[in-house]
Amino acid sequence: MQDGTGATFSWRQLEGRWSLVYFGYRGCPSACPTGLAALAREVRALGLRGKDLQVVMVTVDPDQDTPKLIGDYVRYFHPDFRAVRIGDARELDLVCRAFGATWAKPATLGGEIEHSLDVHLVDPRGRIRGRLSPPFVPGELRQALHW
Numbered sequence: 083m084q085d086g087t088g089a090t091f092s093w094r095q096l097e098g099r100w101s102l103v104y105f106g107y108r109g110c111p112s113a114c115p116t117g118l119a120a121l122a123r124e125v126r127a128l129g130l131r132g133k134d135l136q137v138v139m140v141t142v143d144p145d146q147d148t149p150k151l152i153g154d155y156v157r158y159f160h161p162d163f164r165a166v167r168i169g170d171a172r173e174l175d176l177v178c179r180a181f182g183a184t185w186a187k188p189a190t191l192g193g194e195i196e197h198s199l200d201v202h203l204v205d206p207r208g209r210i211r212g213r214l215s216p217p218f219v220p221g222e223l224r225q226a227l228h229w
Contacts, residue, residue, distance in 0.1 A: 083167065083168050083169075083173075084149045084166070084167050084169075085165060085166055085167075086149055086150070086152055086154070086164060086167075087149065087153055088153075091166050094208065096136070096138070096204050096208050097206060097207060097208045099134050099135060099136060100134060100136070100203065100204070100205060100206060100227055101135070101137070101138055101204040102121060102135065102136070102137045102201050102202070102203060102204075102223075103138050103139075103140060103201070103202040103204055104117060104118070104137065104138070104140070104202070105139070105140050105141075105183045105185060105198060106118070106139055106140075106141070106199075107141050107143035107146070107152075107195055107197070108141070108143065108147050108151055108152055109143060109147075109194075109195075110194070110197075111194065113197075113199050113216075115159075116216075117199060117201070118139065118156065118159040118160075118163070119159055120216075120218040121137050121163075121201065122160040123220070124218065124220070124222075124223040124224075125137065125160055125162070127220070127221075127224075128223075128224065128229070131229060133162075135227075136164060137156075137160065137162070137163045137164065138163075138164045138166055139165050139166070140165075140166045140167075140168065140174075141166070141167050141168075142174065142178075142185035142195055142197045144167050144168060144169050144171075147165075147167055148167070149167050152167055180210075181210060182198075182202070183197070183198045183200065184196070184197060185197040200213040200214065200215050200216075201213060201215075201218070203226060203227070212226060214226055
């Protein structure tokens with residue numbers, strides 16, 4: 083696994099603070115930009131407390147989303163957002179299953195990748211603690227984290 087800078091990524095990097103894990107891809111026409119924009123608004127609304135939170139998007143299109151491309155994409159929404167690229171489809175399947183996320187390649191060339199839109203809450207010990215489903219309501223994240 084690589085992060086958006088090309089460095090090796092480990093799930094242990096989620097430990098130490100709350101994380102929001104989102105599965106999506108750079109070429110997604112509307113759901114991902116909408117979801118990432120909503121997450122950026124929520125993180126900004128948390129003010130300084132937002133620094134206690136990390137947002138990580140795992141690409142479901144590793145064939146197209148190079149680490150740099152996906153890293154630049156998520157940082158467009160918020161400079162602190164992180165991206166992760168899992169290069170092997172089998173490994174991506176395992177990670178998605180662990181989170182309860184789904185993805186599927188398009189049936190036709192040039193089609194959209196189908197993927198779940200939930201945001202997964204991971205506690206500072208690296209345990210999956212819940213999920214938020216769109217549409218994301220202002221303040222919902224603060225409530226889910228009990229902040």
